[in-house]
Amino acid sequence: MAHRWTNDLSRADITPEHIYMNRRQIMAGLAGVGLAGIAGQAQASQGLTPNSWDDITNYNNFYEFGTGKEDPARYASALTTSPWTIKIDGMVDRPGEYALGDILSKMTIEERIYRFRCVEAWSMVIPWNGFELSDLLDMAGVQDSAKYVAFETLYRPDEMRGQKFSTIDWPYVEGLRLDEARHPLTIMATGLYGKDLPKQNGAPIRLVVPWKYGFKSIKSVVRITLTDRRPPTSWNKLIPREYGFYSNVNPKVDHPRWSQASERVVGGGLFSRRQDTLMFNGYESQVASLYKGMDLAKNF
Numbered sequence: 220m221a222h223r224w225t226n227d228l229s230r231a232d233i234t235p236e237h238i239y240m241n242r243r244q245i246m247a248g249l250a251g252v253g254l255a256g257i258a259g260q261a262q263a264s265q266g267l268t269p270n271s272w273d274d275i276t277n278y279n280n281f282y283e284f285g286t287g288k289e290d291p292a293r294y295a296s297a298l299t300t301s302p303w304t305i306k307i308d309g310m311v312d313r314p315g316e317y318a319l320g321d322i323l324s325k326m327t328i329e330e331r332i333y334r335f336r337c338v339e340a341w342s343m344v345i346p347w348n349g350f351e352l353s354d355l356l357d358m359a360g361v362q363d364s365a366k367y368v369a370f371e372t373l374y375r376p377d378e379m380r381g382q383k384f385s386t387i388d389w390p391y392v393e394g395l396r397l398d399e400a401r402h403p404l405t406i407m408a409t410g411l412y413g414k415d416l417p418k419q420n421g422a423p424i425r426l427v428v429p430w431k432y433g434f435k436s437i438k439s440v441v442r443i444t445l446t447d448r449r450p451p452t453s454w455n456k457l458i459p460r461e462y463g464f465y466s467n468v469n470p471k472v473d474h475p476r477w478s479q480a481s482e483r484v485v486g487g488g489l490f491s492r493r494q495d496t497l498m499f500n501g502y503e504s505q506v507a508s509l510y511k512g513m514d515l516a517k518n519f
């Protein structure tokens with residue numbers, strides 16, 4: 220497969236693994252303040268000491284396992300990730316249930332070192348392992364009529380106990396415009412830091428779109444549908460005023476309850492610096508053309 224992308228980040232930029240795995244704990248340590256307070260609470264971090272490995276893998280956002288931050292680590296082991304299939308349907312020439320093993324045997328897994336910008340106003344640099352979504356779409360043969368790609372997470376309440384509650388209208392769903400999905404930066408990730416994805420991080424396969432806020436990156440994907448209608452997305456359905464379809468990292472569009480103009484860089488010396496948030500999370504030269512002529516304050 221031809222490489223259509225080059226990396227501007229090096230291994231030296233990577234956020235240390237234990238800090239990546241630990242960031243929610245770190246952020247929560249700042250808080251008691253809720254999301255809105257985090258950006259303004261940088262000073263509070265100074266007294267934090269590094270957490271243990273147990274802490275590190277005990278703090279995640281994966282509502283299928285519960286809304287508590289420790290729920291995913293506690294309960295995600297119940298998830299069966301093998302065998303795993305992805306149903307690809309809708310406007311494709313070759314719809315069907317694709318076994319993950321078959322998909323992976325045809326893909327080149329490579330490392331992508333990407334900035335990860337959370338809507339909670341912090342950022343990191345993460346080494347993902349994965350392949351371009353576009354290559355998977357080609358396997359199924361996208362028809363000319365398709366304009367959007369819809370994604371769905373597994374619905375299996377027996378294994379995902381959070382799905383017994385109606386926090387979200389299950390299954391968790393996400394969507395991209397077809398040109399966003401086809402962009403060479405958009406990957407399906409199967410690992411991070413050179414290892415398989417931990418279950419609480421979306422095993423065995425998840426979406427990663429580096430110029431969008433982290434919540435767009437849907438975990439444990441079992442279905443991909445090509446459609447000509449803009450698909451619903453879980454966060455937009457839940458709180459439309461706060462989370463739009465596009466969810467591009469955009470310092471000029473505030474979250475209704477806090478600013479998105481800057482971010483705390485998590486890493487090295489914890490909270491060592493704050494930086495201005497870059498348009499499209501620093502990927503402006505690669506992706507700005509996708510949004511030419513659009514009012515990004517309306518299409519947030």
Ligand code: MTE
Nearest residue numbers: 280281282283372391420433434436437438
């Ligand atoms: N995908 C599913 N299926 N369920 C979820 O609850 N949470 C989202 C996103 N993908 C979520 C999901 C949110 S809010 C975030 S911030 C990222 O996953 C976090 O991914 P990470 O924990 O691997 O960084």
